[in-house]
Structures are given as structure tokens and as C-alpha cells.
Amino acid sequence: MMKYNALSLAIIGLFGSVMAYADDTSDDESVDLGAVVVTVKKDGQTATGFTANQKASDTSVAKSVLQQRSSTLGNALAGELGVHSNPFGGGASAPVVRGQEGVRVKILNNNLAVADMSNVSPDHAVAVDTLLASRVELVRGASTLMHANASPAGVINVIDGRVPSDMPDGVTAETLLRFNTGSDEKLATASVTVPIDSKMVLRAEVLHRDANPYNVPAIKFDETLLNHLPDSQNNTKVGTIGLSYIGQKGYFGIAHSHRRENYGLVGHNHKFDDCAAHIQDADKARLGWGRHYLTIYPHLMDDKDMIDSLHFHCPSDLTSDPEHSHEHVYGHKHDLSHAGPTLTMKSASTTIQGELNQPFSWLDKVHLNLGASDYKHIEMDEGKTYFSGRREMFGRGEPVYFGNDAYLGKLSFHHQAGDRFGLIWGVDYQRNRTHALTPSIKEKSDNRRSLVDNTQKSLGAFVLTSTKLGDVTLETGYRYEDTKIPVRYDLNEIDHTLKSFGRRIRQEYPDLTPYKNHAQSYAVTTLWDISPKLRLDTTYSHNERIPSPMELYYHGKHLATNSFMFGNKNLSKEKSDNLEFGATFKGEQWSVKGSVYGNNFDNFIHPENLYKLGNLAMRRYTQSKAKIRGAELEIGYQISPNYKVAVFGDKVRGRLYGFEPIFVGNIYGKPELVGYEDPEDCGWSRTHPDYEEECAIYKRPIIGQETIARPDRHAPRLSPDRIGFRVNGEHGNVSSSLEYTHVRGQKRTSQSVASKYDSECPYHDAGRDKLCPIYIQEDATAGYNLLNVGLDYRKSFGRLDTTWSIRANNLLNEKIYVHNSFLPFVPQQGRNYGLSINLKY
Numbered sequence: 078m079m080k081y082n083a084l085s086l087a088i089i090g091l092f093g094s095v096m097a098y099a100d101d102t103s104d105d106e107s108v109d110l111g112a113v114v115v116t117v118k119k120d121g122q123t124a125t126g127f128t129a130n131q132k133a134s135d136t137s138v139a140k141s142v143l144q145q146r147s148s149t150l151g152n153a154l155a156g157e158l159g160v161h162s163n164p165f166g167g168g169a170s171a172p173v174v175r176g177q178e179g180v181r182v183k184i185l186n187n188n189l190a191v192a193d194m195s196n197v198s199p200d201h202a203v204a205v206d207t208l209l210a211s212r213v214e215l216v217r218g219a220s221t222l223m224h225a226n227a228s229p230a231g232v233i234n235v236i237d238g239r240v241p242s243d244m245p246d247g248v249t250a251e252t253l254l255r256f257n258t259g260s261d262e263k264l265a266t267a268s269v270t271v272p273i274d275s276k277m278v279l280r281a282e283v284l285h286r287d288a289n290p291y292n293v294p295a296i297k298f299d300e301t302l303l304n305h306l307p308d309s310q311n312n313t314k315v316g317t318i319g320l321s322y323i324g325q326k327g328y329f330g331i332a333h334s335h336r337r338e339n340y341g342l343v344g345h346n347h348k349f350d351d352c353a354a355h356i357q358d359a360d361k362a363r364l365g366w367g368r369h370y371l372t373i374y375p376h377l378m379d380d381k382d383m384i385d386s387l388h389f390h391c392p393s394d395l396t397s398d399p400e401h402s403h404e405h406v407y408g409h410k411h412d413l414s415h416a417g418p419t420l421t422m423k424s425a426s427t428t429i430q431g432e433l434n435q436p437f438s439w440l441d442k443v444h445l446n447l448g449a450s451d452y453k454h455i456e457m458d459e460g461k462t463y464f465s466g467r468r469e470m471f472g473r474g475e476p477v478y479f480g481n482d483a484y485l486g487k488l489s490f491h492h493q494a495g496d497r498f499g500l501i502w503g504v505d506y507q508r509n510r511t512h513a514l515t516p517s518i519k520e521k522s523d524n525r526r527s528l529v530d531n532t533q534k535s536l537g538a539f540v541l542t543s544t545k546l547g548d549v550t551l552e553t554g555y556r557y558e559d560t561k562i563p564v565r566y567d568l569n570e571i572d573h574t575l576k577s578f579g580r581r582i583r584q585e586y587p588d589l590t591p592y593k594n595h596a597q598s599y600a601v602t603t604l605w606d607i608s609p610k611l612r613l614d615t616t617y618s619h620n621e622r623i624p625s626p627m628e629l630y631y632h633g634k635h636l637a638t639n640s641f642m643f644g645n646k647n648l649s650k651e652k653s654d655n656l657e658f659g660a661t662f663k664g665e666q667w668s669v670k671g672s673v674y675g676n677n678f679d680n681f682i683h684p685e686n687l688y689k690l691g692n693l694a695m696r697r698y699t700q701s702k703a704k705i706r707g708a709e710l711e712i713g714y715q716i717s718p719n720y721k722v723a724v725f726g727d728k729v730r731g732r733l734y735g736f737e738p739i740f741v742g743n744i745y746g747k748p749e750l751v752g753y754e755d756p757e758d759c760g761w762s763r764t765h766p767d768y769e770e771e772c773a774i775y776k777r778p779i780i781g782q783e784t785i786a787r788p789d790r791h792a793p794r795l796s797p798d799r800i801g802f803r804v805n806g807e808h809g810n811v812s813s814s815l816e817y818t819h820v821r822g823q824k825r826t827s828q829s830v831a832s833k834y835d836s837e838c839p840y841h842d843a844g845r846d847k848l849c850p851i852y853i854q855e856d857a858t859a860g861y862n863l864l865n866v867g868l869d870y871r872k873s874f875g876r877l878d879t880t881w882s883i884r885a886n887n888l889l890n891e892k893i894y895v896h897n898s899f900l901p902f903v904p905q906q907g908r909n910y911g912l913s914i915n916l917k918y
Contacts (some may be wrong), residue, residue, distance in 0.1 A: 133659030168340025192483030203299030219554030227622030259909025308341030527633030731792030
């Protein structure tokens with residue numbers, strides 16, 4: 078940490094001194110500054126290495142569009158080609174891009190990774206604000222290697238103006254006021270940019286959102302029918318202040334932001350609060366040695382520590398609960414008289430950005446990005462009553478504390494030789510200290526540290542090139558990343574535990590060696606400009622991904638997914654080979670963009686079902702092969718100067734395969750004579766005629782193994798097919814929009830195979846119970862039709878520009894169930910209307 082801080086200060090000092098030198102060459106505020114600023118503003122925070130090398134699948138969502146969409150990232154982007162959402166009530170949603178999500182879709186804020194806990198659980202919000210953003214980019218291809226190794230699906234970059242990069246003509250300000258009937262949402266954002274003098278600019282931004290539980294067409298809780306989703310409320314407050322120094326050759330600035338959120342957690346089953354999962358046995362001695370350090374650090378478990386008879390310890394009967402369905406949304410009798418659990422989050426972040434243009438004749442630009450954040454949230458639960466059979470019980474989950482302290486940095490150098498060759502190279506560093514802790518004596522010791530205190534340190538280097546050869550442009554990228562994930566252990570606690578259990582069995586001391594690995598990825602993109610209107614693109618990439626701390630170390634309750642989740646410290650790095658073809662046509666009336674793609678994974682990391690009882694599952698991260706295929710297409714036509722229509726659609730398919738079978742037991746042949754006992758042992762002399770009969774030794778040879786096959790299957794929670802059309806109109810100061818989308822039902826569901834011991838299974842001849850297969854079927858979801866209509870009116874009053882907007886969403890009041898969600902039977906918002914006014918000065 079100290080080394081990183083020292084390096085950061087050294088870079089800042091060097092950067093600042095060069096900036097000062099560059100500014101001292103002239104004090105004249107020439108017109109050229111405006112041109113430089115325009116270039117800086119356009120390219121400074123984009124995730125694309127070379128902005129001219131746009132592919133068909135690259136996407137940019139403008140601020141005016143984002144202001145009318147959801148405040149959570151996944152739902153805000155869910156209408157884009159290839160992008161769906163994994164929503165969790167009214168407080169969180171994460172983007173699902175081409176069937177991939179979480180750590181496989183890198184999310185950036187101004188080109189730096191977002192430091193939160195959204196990759197740990199779907200009920201954790203992504204800590205960025207699209208309503209304060211100037212635009213959101215979805216970038217694919219070689220440019221993604223500037224930011225991450227593991228993003229063949231794409232990198233999402235949320236760009237805002239918290240650090241000013243240009244000098245405004247005067248004071249500029251913008252305010253958005255919005256109200257929505259679906260959740261009684263009251264939202265306000267405001268930003269102001271103030272030039273302090275000829276070289277200093279101050280920027281301030283605020284956001285306040287308050288929303289009640291959102292309305293739904295209908296949701297049934299036992300005999301009660303509601304028109305709103307309980308516990309889907311949200312309250313968010315964000316404040317940011319930034320200050321920049323603007324020189325003739327660039328800028329250097331700093332911003333500090335505070336964020337607070339409080340929202341409800343829907344779908345919680347209180348019957349699971351007091352459950353414990355029995356997956357390992359510290360008494361399972363190896364060569365006479367116990368491993369009781371697993372009672373305090375259970376994430377050190379490996380395959381040999383797992384018991385054969387997996388089971389839960391619960392005070393209530395889980396088998397009597399109905400399966401999840403539209404009639405039984407939460408899978409249990411839900412008490413509506415008490416509020417459900419809530420999540421309260423606080424985050425503070427500091428960002429330093431700088432850009433220096435033409436410091437030397439051979440160097441066009443240097444870009445610096447540094448960040449530090451302190452993220453914390455707590456999940457609280459006041460408890461509810463529930464029924465086990467006819468017995469009324471009270472369940473209350475203990476508070477769980479999550480944290481992520483992060484330091485990030487990126488330094489890049491940009492070279493341009495005319496318009497034919499470009500080179501970008503640089504280094505980045507990321508340090509994330511994360512944990513999830515339940516500090517309660519009521520919680521069993523091996524559940525208290527659901528995510529052990531760890532620090533992920535990653536140092537990366539990258540290089541991108543762009544070479545133009547006539548009508549063909551070749552873009553290449555390479556990235557190397559070295560990662561180390563040490564865990565903070567209490568050695569005194571380990572010694573005390575081993576000493577306590579050592580009185581009855583010798584204890585093995587744990588191997589506390591930190592996880593280390595490296596990954597390298599490369600990509601090649603070819604762009605062929607057949608004509609000024611038509612471009613074809615092809616991208617091949619090989620990506621490697623190092624397992625995350627969640628995948629390696631998590632151990633305990635994960636009730637947002639109705640499961641107990643267990644990491645696997647022996648995971649190897651994930652590898653994928655990826656290919657994409659795209660086409661873009663822009664004519665006077667017609668426009669077309671489309672892509673087809675395929676991803677082949679080795680060592681694909683995913684949670685595998687081990688056991689299920691009722692609606693509660695036991696899962697552990699494992700690896701298999703996987704393949705993903707998909708296509709995206711949008712065709713537009715300008716039917717008149719005032720109207721444009723477009724049809725669009727996307728689909729994705731995914732398969733998991735190459736699973737190892739589950740070992741059941743050995744298969745034995747007929748007994749075979751292998752020898753005779755010693756006369757003294759069997760009591761017969763060798764000369765006795767009955768010796769051979771009485772002292773014969775027979776053994777049944779192992780002639781095979783009995784296994785439970787785990788067949789290939791569909792990838793779980795795969796995005797359904799979509800097709801739709803939109804109509805956009807422009808009439809002077811008035812613009813209108815209509816969009817209809819048909820989302821097909823998802824019947825390509827995953828069926829995993831687990832196992833359990835069962836007294837009804839046939840016995841081995843050896844007299845031992847054997848494992849029986851459990852078939853765990855993913856639920857299908859119904860399709861729906863989504864109709865949205867919008868109308869905007871623009872009017873200027875001197876320097877004040879106003880936009881008055883009305884939106885009607887889900888006009889058909891369809892019951893929308895999202896297959897990507899971990900709560901596929903929880904409906905999304907029903908028919909709702911939004912009113913807003915945007916003021917710019």
C-alpha cells in the first residue's frame with residue numbers, strides 16, 4: 078500500500094511539474110485552447126483506444142436518453158442490443174451482456190474500475206450513476222484490453238464530468254426534476270460548472286432519489302393479492318465536487334464524491350435465516366491428522382474435506398414449502414405485516430485525472446487516472462414470523478457487513494504517426510481489500526466470515542496499435558496481468574483452535590500461501606471500409622481471467638440466491654477464444670448494424686448445484702467447458718424528414734459441457750481365490766484335507782466404477798430472444814418515440830445433476846448406502862410484450878434551455894418476469910408514467 082501511494086505521489090508530482098512547464102510557455106488564452114479542449118473532451122475518458130475504429134457492436138448511450146431511463150445500471154441499458162438486466166427489486170440491477178455478467182463484464186467510471194460489491198451478490202447495487210453521466214459506452218474488441226483481461230462480452234464505461242477537462246465560457250448549470258407514478262419516484266439532479274479564474278474550474282453535482290415500493294399488475298402472497306412489490310423501496314443521495322486546472326496543453330483535476338443508499342431486499346425467505354449447511358468435516362482426518370482450522374477459516378476447504386452426505390440443519394421443515402411459482406412467489410408463507418431486510422450503503426471516492434497533450438514531438442498525449450474509494454454496506458433484518466407446518470416461528474437474520482477499500486491507477490501514453498499508425502501503451506494497478514462478516518455469536522463460526530478478509534492486488538500492462546492500409550484498418554491489443562490475493566489471517570486464533578482440538582487428535586497446520594496467478598490476453602480487429610457507407614469488422618480475441626475472491630473464498634449464506642455458496646480455492650484461470658463478425662451501413666435513408674459472435678471457454682467458472690432441499694440450494698464454484706453463440710441486428714429506415722423507423726432483435730445461446738461424473742462407488746466382480754491364511758491364524762494344518770476349504774482367502778476384484786453422469790446442459794439464466802420496432806419523430810421543438818418489444822419465453826432451461834444419500838437407494842453388496850442422483854431443474858419464464866411511448870418538448874428562454882418530457886412505460890401493463898434475474902417469479906414494474914423537466918443554463 079505504501080509503495081503504491083509513493084508511486085502515485087511521484088506520478089502526480091511529475092505530471093504536475095510538466096503541466097506547469099507546458100503552461101509557462103505562454104500565458105495567452107488563444108483560440109487554439111478551444112480546439113484542444115474539444116479533442117480532450119471527446120477522447121479523454123472514452124474506453125475506446127482509437128475513436129475512429131468503431132465496430133458494429135460498439136454502443137454509446139447519450140445523456141438525454143439516460144435521463145429518461147432507470148436509475149440502476151442494468152435496467153438503464155437493458156434496451157440496447159445484446160444487453161439484458163439482472164434486476165433485484167427497486168435497488169439494484171446489473172447488466173447482462175451477451176449472456177455474461179459479473180466479473181466477465183468490466184464496469185468503469187471514467188476509465189477506472191468501479192469499486193463496490195456488486196459482483197458478490199445480485200442484491201448489491203452497482204455504485205455508478207447513469208443519471209449524472211454524460212454518456213455510457215459499451216466497447217468491444219482490442220480496446221477492452223486497456224481495462225481488463227476478461228471482457229470478451231464488452232466493457233461498460235460510465236462517463237461523467239466530475240473532473241472538468243475544459244474551460245467553459247461562463248457559469249453552466251443543469252437540473253433534472255422527475256416524477257414517476259410507478260413508485261411515486263421523486264428524483265432531482267443538479268450540476269454546476271464555475272470558472273474561478275482563467276485556469277481554474279469548479280464542478281459540483283448532486284442527486285437525490287426517493288421511491289416507494291413499485292407497482293405491479295398483480296402479485297399473490299398466499300390469499301392476499303397486491304398491486305405493489307413489498308420491500309422494493311429505494312432512497313439514494315449522491316454529492317460530488319471537483320476542481321481542475323486547465324492549461325494550454327491539457328488539464329489536471331481532482332474530485333471527491335459521497336454516495337448513500339438505502340433500499341429494500343425483496344424475496345427474502347426467513348425460514349432460511351437459522352439454517353446451516355453441512356458440507357465439510359474438520360474431523361475427517363487425513364493420515365491421522367485433523368484439520369480443525371476449517372472451523373474458523375472454512376474457505377480453506379478442498380475436495381477431500383467435503384462430506385458425502387450433504388445436508389442442512391434447519392429448525393423448520395423446508396420440504397413442506399411449495400416450489401417457486403407465480404402463485405407462490407417467495408416459496409413460503411410471507412408475513413406482510415413486517416418490513417423485510419434492507420441494505421444501507423455508504424461510499425466515498427476520490428478521483429484524480431490529468432491529460433497532457435504534445436509534451437514531446439514524438440508523444441501526442443499522456444493520460445493519468447487515479448482513484449481511491451471506501452465502500453461499505455450493511456444488510457439489516459428486523460425479522461418476521463413464518464410457519465413451519467402449523468407452528469408459527471420467528472426468523473431474523475444477523476447483520477452482515479460488506480466492505481471494499483480500493484486504490485486504482487492507470488497511466489497511458491498515446492502516439493500518432495499521421496492518420497495511418499497509432500500506438501497506445503500503459504500500465505494500471507488495482508488493489509481491492511474486500512470482506513463480508515457476520516459478527517455474531519448466534520452464527521456458527523464457519524458462517525461468520527462468508528467472505529474472508531482479503532486483498533486482491535493486480536498489476537497490468539497493455540499495448541494497442543492501429544494501422545491503416547488503404548481501406549483496411551488493423552487494430553491489435555495485448556494485455557498482461559499479474560494478480561496476488563493474500564488473506565488476512567489471525568494466527569493466534571489458528572494456534573488456539575488447533576491447540577484446543579489437538580487434545581484428542583493431532584492437528585494439521587494450514588497452508589496459508591496466497592493465491593497467485595497471471596493472465597495474458599490478445600485481440601486482433603480488422604475493419605474494411607468497402608465504401609464511405611459500408612464497413613465490415615472482424616475481431617478475434619484470446620482472453621484469460623483469474624478467479625475472483627468471491628469464486629475462491631466465499632463460504633456461507635447467500636440468501637439473495639436462496640442458497641449457501643462455497644468457493645473453491647483450487648480454481649485455475651479461465652480461458653476463452655472469441656470471434657465476432659460485424660457490419661455497419663449508413664445510407665441516406667437506410668441504416669443497418671449487426672453482429673454475430675461466438676465464445677468458447679475452457680475452465681469456465683460457475684456455481685454448480687451440489688444439493689437442494691425444498692427451495693434452498695447448496696452450490697460450489699466449479700469449472701467446465703462452455704460455449705456461447707449469439708446474433709444482434711438493427712435495421713433503420715428514414716421514411717420522411719420527420720420520421721424514422723427501425724426493427725431490431727437479438728438472441729443468445731449457451732451450453733455447459735465437459736463435466737466430470739459423480740463418483741458413486743466401485744463395482745465388484747465375483748469372488749476370486751487370492752491365497753490361503755497361515756495355519757496358525759485359521760487353526761487348520763496345511764496337511765488337513767479341509768485346510769484349503771477352511772483357510773481360503775477370496776476377494777472381489779474391482780471391475781469398474783459406478784458413477785452418476787452429468788450431461789451437457791443449457792447455461793442457466795440465459796437471456797431470452799427479443800424482437801421489436803421503434804418509431805422516432807421530429808417536428809421542430811417536439812420529438813416523439815414509440816418502442817414495442819416482444820420478449821419470448823425462455824424454455825431453454827438448465828438441468829443440473831447433484832447427488833445425495835438416500836435410504837431408498839439400493840445397497841451395495843458391501844452393505845453401504847450409495848448416492849442417488851438429484852435433478853435440479855431451472856424454472857422457465859413466460860414471454861411478454863413491452864410498449865413504451867415518449868414525448869419531448871424543447872423551448873429556450875435566452876440562455877436557458879428547457880426540455881419537458883412525458884413517458885408512458887409498459888403501457889400494456891404486462892406481467893414481466895426477467896429470466897436473467899435470481900428472482901424470476903418476482904414481477905417487474907407495471908404500467909407507469911413519468912414526467913420530467915430538464916433545465917440547462
